Amino acid sequence: MDAEGLSADELFCFLKAKRNEDRSYSHILSSMCTTPHPVAVQAHNLFMETNLGDPGLFPGTAQLEDHLIRWFADLYQEPSAGGCTTSGGTESNIQVLRFCKKTKQVKNPNIIVPASAHFSFEKACGMMDVEMRVAPIDDQYRMIPDATGELIDKNTCCIVSVAGTTEYGMTDPIPALGKLAEQEGVHLHVDAAFGGYVLPFIDHAPPFDFSVPGVGSISVDPHKMGMSTIPSGILMVRDERVFCNLLVETPYLTTKQAYSLTGTRPGASVAAAYAVMAYLGRTGMKALVTGCMENTRRLIEGMEAFGVPRKVTPDVNVATFDHVSVPSPWTVSYTRKGDLRIVCMPHVTRDVVESFLTDFGESYVSHSN
Amino acid sequence: MDAEGLSADELFCFLKAKRNEDRSYSHILSSMCTTPHPVAVQAHNLFMETNLGDPGLFPGTAQLEDHLIRWFADLYQEPSAGGCTTSGGTESNIQVLRFCKKTKQVKNPNIIVPASAHFSFEKACGMMDVEMRVAPIDDQYRMIPDATGELIDKNTCCIVSVAGTTEYGMTDPIPALGKLAEQEGVHLHVDAAFGGYVLPFIDHAPPFDFSVPGVGSISVDPHKMGMSTIPSGILMVRDERVFCNLLVETPYLTTKQAYSLTGTRPGASVAAAYAVMAYLGRTGMKALVTGCMENTRRLIEGMEAFGVPRKVTPDVNVATFDHVSVPSPWTVSYTRKGDLRIVCMPHVTRDVVESFLTDFGESYVSHSN
Structure with missing residues (x-):
């Protein structure tokens, strides 16, 4: 950093460029954090x-x-x-x-x-x-x-x-x-x-x-x-x-x-x-959680349809599977045992799940052939 | 909170009311935090x-x-x-x-x-x-x-x-x-x-x-x-x-x-x-700190002019004095030994210092008489 400091324009041009180097939540399937409400x-x-x-x-x-x-x-x-x-x-x-x-x-x-x-x-x-x-x-x-x-x-x-x-x-x-x-x-x-x-x-x-x-x-x-x-x-x-x-x-x-x-x-x-x-109330939270759990079930069904079995039926919106690779730009995670792990946070909407399953299916089938 | 949740208008009406119950930094002389840049x-x-x-x-x-x-x-x-x-x-x-x-x-x-x-x-x-x-x-x-x-x-x-x-x-x-x-x-x-x-x-x-x-x-x-x-x-x-x-x-x-x-x-x-x-640079930080230190010196001189001696000449923008009370709405603090303590943060501008000294002087002189 310069002794004299940047102009506000220079500073925020730089900060926005750095922010753009971060991955977008739209393809993050590994995090227990999400875009804030x-x-x-x-x-x-x-x-x-x-x-x-x-x-x-x-x-x-x-x-x-x-x-x-x-x-x-x-x-x-x-x-x-x-x-x-x-x-x-x-x-x-x-x-x-x-x-x-x-x-x-x-x-x-x-x-x-x-x-x-x-x-x-x-x-x-x-x-x-x-x-x-x-x-x-x-x-x-x-x-x-x-x-x-x-x-x-x-x-x-x-x-x-x-x-x-x-x-x-x-x-x-x-x-x-x-x-x-x-x-x-x-x-x-x-x-x-x-x-x-x-x-x-x-x-x-x-x-x-x-x-x-x-x-x-x-x-x-x-x-x-x-x-x-x-x-x-x-x-x-x-x-x-x-x-x-x-x-x-x-x-x-x-x-x-x-x-x-x-x-x-x-x-x-x-x-x-x-x-x-205060804004969502218990009713709104229930709707949010219900959606996340439905997406979790859909993800598990979709992966199993490709022949990738679940490790367990989870109590919350975290889905785990036998170890498989996933195509970019999707960011997933793996457990200590090496199992694939996906967290269906609120930003992982039904559309995101379907989009991931499509990408995964294409990549998985082509690798299997 | 209700099961159904509040509307955004209701929520922010309530939040603003709560925020208004907080004290304003304009009269806080006790904190080492300040209004962020x-x-x-x-x-x-x-x-x-x-x-x-x-x-x-x-x-x-x-x-x-x-x-x-x-x-x-x-x-x-x-x-x-x-x-x-x-x-x-x-x-x-x-x-x-x-x-x-x-x-x-x-x-x-x-x-x-x-x-x-x-x-x-x-x-x-x-x-x-x-x-x-x-x-x-x-x-x-x-x-x-x-x-x-x-x-x-x-x-x-x-x-x-x-x-x-x-x-x-x-x-x-x-x-x-x-x-x-x-x-x-x-x-x-x-x-x-x-x-x-x-x-x-x-x-x-x-x-x-x-x-x-x-x-x-x-x-x-x-x-x-x-x-x-x-x-x-x-x-x-x-x-x-x-x-x-x-x-x-x-x-x-x-x-x-x-x-x-x-x-x-x-x-x-x-x-x-x-x-x-990045915005202030060392030059801007020096100007900020110089201002805070000048205000600290002015506060010490002003208090001593009223007959309230400093406890010590500080290395940073924290001023301490013999124990005296200050009029509301000013918020000050006291050390473990009971000495008056005022932190000249960036929100404690020269105008704030002068305003405090005026209020303090009126209150102190009237109590002394």
């Missing part, structure tokens, strides 16, 4: 300069955070639940480990995660000197409660289960895990970063929320299926007193204590997350 | 949907992150320095502790921070089981090198110093601390969350950057004096190989390993931070 973008702009790290300066914005938490408390069937917003799933999971570790107060704490857990737990455990014990999953990629129970000892401060796994879109048997957690007196956390915006809007979905006895906390990310702006996470807790373990003094701010992990933090993405929920 | 907001919108947690999807945005890091490497006088963007000062400081702890590999690690350090170190040490040793500060609120040296032992993995303290705007004697760090073989981190955008643009400012032998890392926040959007932090390291200690596997993403603390993370605020620097 227009009301999210508009709300984000209205609250662009707000800082929830100093909520006394921004009481109106802080109320939106409260409204969002209350909305999820109702959705997750425990109106007295507490919660806070975060920068996303990783921070939410770190916060859970922080309070579990503080509550348990043992010298060598451990947590139990399913083999399907997100890699953020490896990071969190590594930095916090918590042993991560990995529970096996069954042939449907779900955590096995009996095997989980065998890993528990007096130093276990948390069991982590997943509602909508990143790789295979599966939900662990949370009622059985909740029973285990209650029996053993261990906190059960549900990582619903993806599924927390999906499962409540599917009929007969596997249970995962506070209606399940033993569930102590749930994390969910508005910047995934909540169609909100990045960064946006929510951590819900059945008993908000757990946050008291995280308080530190915050001199020279308008509030004198805080339990958030970060200091300065955006009000904009909180307002955006609120805006999407 | 217009080019930051425009760039933020252009990159709103980008996710640097999956940089292979957004190679253009990832290049802006590289450009921003290179700009700071040059500014901080070590062109081969590495770096990464974060959500702000707390995450940057956590990342430093993560790699210091991993590098040192001792059973009971400790770090040494000055009594003036930001409260984020208490959080970071608490969650990471690192002992926080507090070094005393002198009557100018600066860390005392000799006393710091006495706290070092074989388990010390990091010395933290501050360039532009949150409370008093002071810079620690970093050359002496760098010498100590080199002698003892300990990493020296400079928390320049605030001062990192100020000191390089002041003539004869105290040295704090990589030109000082022994400085291993520097954190700086674009969402403070960088006039960028929240959340935005940068962590610069003299030797980027330290990040290798933080790598975890990231299956199903376009890159296979990552060292960031968070997963999904905004490209928008990175583009915004880049935009402000």
Whole structure:
């Protein structure tokens, strides 16, 4: 960069050129993020300069955070639940480990995660000197409660289960895990970063929320299926007193204590997350999720018609298949085991699915011949 | 919220009402955040949907992150320095502790921070089981090198110093601390969350950057004096190989390993931070900082003319005074010791300072009579 700086025209010419080097969501089938909803973008702009790290300066914005938490408390069937917003799933999971570790107060704490857990737990455990014990999953990629129970000892401060796994879109048997957690007196956390915006809007979905006895906390990310702006996470807790373990003094701010992990933090993405929920309502979210699930089913049927079998019938809008290559410009992903993985986010419309299937079919048939 | 959702008109009527309950920056004298620069907001919108947690999807945005890091490497006088963007000062400081702890590999690690350090170190040490040793500060609120040296032992993995303290705007004697760090073989981190955008643009400012032998890392926040959007932090390291200690596997993403603390993370605020620097250049930043420092001096002179003495002559645009009350609607803050503290951010223009001094003078004189 020059000492003198660019003109606004020069700057935005350059920025637009860089933005054009990014791939377009229109052909991204691998991401759990999506184009934010227009009301999210508009709300984000209205609250662009707000800082929830100093909520006394921004009481109106802080109320939106409260409204969002209350909305999820109702959705997750425990109106007295507490919660806070975060920068996303990783921070939410770190916060859970922080309070579990503080509550348990043992010298060598451990947590139990399913083999399907997100890699953020490896990071969190590594930095916090918590042993991560990995529970096996069954042939449907779900955590096995009996095997989980065998890993528990007096130093276990948390069991982590997943509602909508990143790789295979599966939900662990949370009622059985909740029973285990209650029996053993261990906190059960549900990582619903993806599924927390999906499962409540599917009929007969596997249970995962506070209606399940033993569930102590749930994390969910508005910047995934909540169609909100990045960064946006929510951590819900059945008993908000757990946050008291995280308080530190915050001199020279308008509030004198805080339990958030970060200091300065955006009000904009909180307002955006609120805006999407207030605008769509449960009815609109149900319509959105129904569409994504229909597209997932159509994709699975289409791929199987080409002779590429599904790995599993997912609980959420993540489809996986035997390993095959896909033609450009489509961007897909592969699981740790090498299976093809496609996430049917809202930008992956029915037209996109059909277009992908057409391209895939032509490429696959020609390679097979 | 209703099941059916609000209309866009209803939603934004409500959101605007909430936004109006927030205080306006025009009377906020307590914050280290400010109204973002217009080019930051425009760039933020252009990159709103980008996710640097999956940089292979957004190679253009990832290049802006590289450009921003290179700009700071040059500014901080070590062109081969590495770096990464974060959500702000707390995450940057956590990342430093993560790699210091991993590098040192001792059973009971400790770090040494000055009594003036930001409260984020208490959080970071608490969650990471690192002992926080507090070094005393002198009557100018600066860390005392000799006393710091006495706290070092074989388990010390990091010395933290501050360039532009949150409370008093002071810079620690970093050359002496760098010498100590080199002698003892300990990493020296400079928390320049605030001062990192100020000191390089002041003539004869105290040295704090990589030109000082022994400085291993520097954190700086674009969402403070960088006039960028929240959340935005940068962590610069003299030797980027330290990040290798933080790598975890990231299956199903376009890159296979990552060292960031968070997963999904905004490209928008990175583009915004880049935009402000590219637009203003060093010349524009110098003009901005010069204005803030002149306003700080004018505020100090004005308050002293009323008989309210400064606590110290600050290195950056933070002014502190004996404890006095200020009239509404001005929002000020007080340090842990109870001293009045005012941050002369870019939104605190000369007119704002004069207006505050007039209001303060009327209120103070009438109370004194």
